[in-house]
Amino acid sequence: MEQVASQIGIKGIREGLLISVPDRGSLADLVALLTVELAQKRAFLQGSQVALQVGYRKLDKEQVRQLQAVFEQNQLELWAILAEDPSAREAARELSLATRLSGSQTDLNGNFLSQVAEPETAVANDMPAQGGLILKETLRSGRSIYHEGHVVVIGDVNPGAEIVASGDVIVWGRLRGLVHAGALGDETAVICALELTPTQLRIADQIAISPDEKRGRAIPEQAAIRSGQIVAEMWQR
Amino acid sequence: MNGKVITVTSGKGGVGKTTVTANIATALAMLGKKVVAIDADIGLRNLDVVMGLENRIVYDLVDVIEGRCRLRQAMIKDKRQPDLYLIPAAQTRDKMAVSPSDMILVCDELRQEMDYIIIDSPAGIERGFRNAVAPSDEVVIVTNPEVSAVRDADRIIGLLEAEEKGPGRLIINRLKPEMVARGDMLSIDDVLDILAVELIGVIPEDESILISSNRGTPVAMSGLNGSSASQAFRNVAQRLQGETVPFVDLTPKTGLLNRLNNWFSKS
Numbered sequence: 001m002e003q004v005a006s007q008i009g010i011k012g013i014r015e016g017l018l019i020s021v022p023d024r025g026s027l028a029d030l031v032a033l034l035t036v037e038l039a040q041k042r043a044f045l046q047g048s049q050v051a052l053q054v055g056y057r058k059l060d061k062e063q064v065r066q067l068q069a070v071f072e073q074n075q076l077e078l079w080a081i082l083a084e085d086p087s088a089r090e091a092a093r094e095l096s097l098a099t100r101l102s103g104s105q106t107d108l109n110g111n112f113l114s115q116v117a118e119p120e121t122a123v124a125n126d127m128p129a130q131g132g133l134i135l136k137e138t139l140r141s142g143r144s145i146y147h148e149g150h151v152v153v154i155g156d157v158n159p160g161a162e163i164v165a166s167g168d169v170i171v172w173g174r175l176r177g178l179v180h181a182g183a184l185g186d187e188t189a190v191i192c193a194l195e196l197t198p199t200q201l202r203i204a205d206q207i208a209i210s211p212d213e214k215r216g217r218a219i220p221e222q223a224a225i226r227s228g229q230i231v232a233e234m235w236q237r
Numbered sequence: 238m239n240g241k242v243i244t245v246t247s248g249k250g251g252v253g254k255t256t257v258t259a260n261i262a263t264a265l266a267m268l269g270k271k272v273v274a275i276d277a278d279i280g281l282r283n284l285d286v287v288m289g290l291e292n293r294i295v296y297d298l299v300d301v302i303e304g305r306c307r308l309r310q311a312m313i314k315d316k317r318q319p320d321l322y323l324i325p326a327a328q329t330r331d332k333m334a335v336s337p338s339d340m341i342l343v344c345d346e347l348r349q350e351m352d353y354i355i356i357d358s359p360a361g362i363e364r365g366f367r368n369a370v371a372p373s374d375e376v377v378i379v380t381n382p383e384v385s386a387v388r389d390a391d392r393i394i395g396l397l398e399a400e401e402k403g404p405g406r407l408i409i410n411r412l413k414p415e416m417v418a419r420g421d422m423l424s425i426d427d428v429l430d431i432l433a434v435e436l437i438g439v440i441p442e443d444e445s446i447l448i449s450s451n452r453g454t455p456v457a458m459s460g461l462n463g464s465s466a467s468q469a470f471r472n473v474a475q476r477l478q479g480e481t482v483p484f485v486d487l488t489p490k491t492g493l494l495n496r497l498n499n500w501f502s503k504s
Contacts (some may be wrong), residue, residue: 014333079304089304099304103336108346110304138433140395141388158391158431176431 009036009053015079015101016049023055023084027063031070038074051080051101064095085111132167139163139177148184159199168192174218178202187225196221196232206230224233240271240348243355243477244373248389250360252381253410256450257440257470258357259287260457261377264474266321267458270352273312275343275378277369278359279334282326289316289453290323302339304336308346315457322351332364336356337371344372353477361398370397371402375477376405377437382423387431394434406437408473414487425487437485438473441465 009020021030038045050071059067064081071078080098083089089099089110100110107113132150141160145151150167162179163169166184168191177195180202182189187204195218201208203223208230220235245258255278262274276284279299285291296311301324308324315321324343327334340356346355358369361492370376376397379391390407408429416422425439440446443466449456457470465485472482 093305096305098300101301102302102334102339108301108304108308108342140398141392143395156433160388160392161395228305 002210008033010041010045013051013101015051018051018053018082020053020055021057023057027059027066030057031066034067034070035073038070038076041076046075047060049077049079051082051098052078053082053089056084057088058085059083059091061091062095062098064088064091068095068097084112086110133165138173141177157193157198165189189224191223192220192235194218194220196223201230203230240351240354242348242372242374243353243377244358244369244375245355245377245379246358246366246369246393247360247379247386248362248393249380249386252290252379253440253446254360255283255287255357255447256455257377257379257408257410258284258355259450259455260470261474261477262321262353262355262363263288263315263318263455264457264471265353265355265422265477266318267317267471268474268478269320270478271320271350272318272353272355273324273347273351274355274357275324276326276357277335277340277365278357279326279365280328280331281359282328285313285323285325287450288323288454288455290325291453294325297325298343299330299334301343302335306392308343316452331360332368335368337367341372348358349394350426362392364392366396370400370402373402376402377408378405379408379433379476380408380428380432381410381427381458382417382425384423384499387423387428391432394432404434406435408438408440409436410440411442412487417487435477436484438469439484440469440473441487 007022011018021034052067068078078097080101081088081092082100083092092099100106105113108172132152133147134154135151136154137205138155139145139157139161141158143161144162148166151163151165152170154172156173157163157171157175157177157179159176164180166182166186168189169181169237170180171193174195175198177198178200179191179198181191182204185204189203191201191203197210201223203225206225206229221232222235223232247254249407257276262272266272274284275298276282277501285294290313293313294460296306298311300306301308301311311324312322313325315323344354354371356369359365378390378393380386386462394404397403407424413422417424429436443464446456446466447457469485475482
C-alpha cells in the first residue's frame with residue numbers, strides 16, 4: 001500500500017493541480033488511495049482545480065463519477081481527466097469534463113502526438129557589435145535598431161520605428177520615424193534621408209522635431225548640428 | 238481537400254475585424270465554398286452576434302481544445318448559407334486557455350473538409366494575436382483611414398514579417414469618400430504610402446453595415462438597398478479566390494456625393 005501511494009504524483013500546473021495516478025489496480029484501491037492521500041494533504045490542496053491523469057486505465061461514466069465524488073469530499077474540483085483510453089475520455093466528456101490541457105502534446109482527441117510544431121518566434125538579430133550596418137528593408141512601427149557605428153537603411157523608416165546609432169544614419173527612402181545619431185555624444189554625426197519628415201530627430205544630446213506644415217515635393221535633406229542646434233539642409237554639394 | 242486558413246487582424250481595436258470576418262466568410266460561402274469562421278477572441282466573443290448565431294452556441298473553441306467535445310460538435314451551421322459554419326469563442330475564459338499549437342491542431346483538422354477557415358483575431362499583439370496568426374496561410378489586415386489605426390497596422394505587418402507570415406494583404410474599412418475629397422481623411426494612397434502592402438479591399442462607410450450587424454445578418458448577404466459595402470465585401474471574397482476584380486471608384490474627385498452633384502448640375 002505504501003509503495004503504491006507514492007505512485008500518486010501531484011504537481012502544480014497553470015490550470016491548478018495535475019494529479020497522476022497509477023493505471024493498474026482496481027478502482028476501489030484507487031479510490032481508497034486517493035482518499036488517504038487527499039485527506040493527508042487537505043490543508044495544502046484545498047480549493048484547487050484538479051486535472052487527473054489516469055494513463056491507460058479504463059473508466060466508465062459511473063467510475064468517473066466515483067472519482068469526482070472523492071475530490072468533492074475534499075473540496076477539490078475535478079475539471080479534467082487526461083486518459084490514454086478513448087472510452088475513458090468519452091466517459092469524461094459525457095460528464096462535461098475536459099480531456100486535454102491547452103497546449104499539451106496531444107491531438108484534439110487527447111491522443112499523444114509524437115511531435116508538436118510550435119512556431120518559432122523569429123528574433124531579429126541585425127546588430128553586429130561594430131562597423132556599419134546596412135538594412136535593406138522598411139522598418140515598421142515597433143521596430144528598433146541599436147547600433148554602435150553607422151546605420152544605412154535602404155527602405156523607409158515608418159512612424160513608430162526608431163534607430164539609435166553612435167555614428168551617422170542614412171535613410172535611402174522616407175524617414176518618418178525617430179532617429180538618434182551620434183548617440184554616444186558625437187556632435188558631428190549627421191542624418192540624411194531622401195525624404196526627411198521624422199517624428200523626432202536627435203543628434204548627440206540635441207533634440208528636434210519636424211515643422212508642422214506639409215511640404216509639397218520631397219527633397220533629399222541632411223540634418224546636422226549647426227551652432228548648437230539641429231538644422232535640416234537641402235542636399236547639395 | 239486542403240483548406241486555406243485566413244486570419245483577419247488589425248492591431249487596433251474597433252476597426253471592424255469582426256465585421257470583416259463575418260462578411261468575408263459569408264461572401265465566400267455565397268460563392269459556393271465550404272467555409273468555417275473561428276472566433277479567436279476568447280473572453281470577448283462577438284462574431285456569433287454579428288452572424289446572428291448567438292443563441293445556438295452549445296460548445297465553443299475552448300471546449301474543443303480541452304477535449305470536452307468533438308470539433309464537429311462546436312461547429313454551428315449558419316441559418317442561411319448551407320456551407321457556412323462558426324466556431325465561437327468561450328466567453329468565460331481568457332486568451333491563455335488556448336495556445337498557438339492548439340490553433341494549429343484545430344485548423345489542420347478543419348483543412349481536411351473545408352475550403353476556407355477564417356479566423357477573427359482579437360485586438361492587440363499578445364497571446365490572442367499569436368494564437369490567431371499561428372495557423373494562418375494568409376493574413377488580411379484591416380485598418381481605418383486614420384493615423385492611429387494605420388500605425389498599428391504597420392506594427393502588425395512588421396510582426397507578421399518577423400514570424401514569416403508574409404506582409405499580408407490590406408482592407409481599408411470605413412472610408413468616407415467625401416471626407417477624403419475635403420482633405421479631412423487619409424486617402425487610400427496615403428495609407429498605402431505608409432504600409433506598402435497589397436490592397437485587397439476598400440469598404441466605404443455605410444450605415445447598412447451597422448444595421449446588418451445588429452440584426453445578425455452580415456451585409457454581404459443582406460445587401461440592404463444595394464449597399465456599396467455589400468458589393469465591396471463580395472469583391473474581396475473574389476479577390477481572395479485569386480480573381481482580378483476592379484476596385485469600385487471611390488477616388489476623392491469622383492466621390493459619391495460629387496458624382497451626384499455633377500449629375501444634377503448637368504441635367
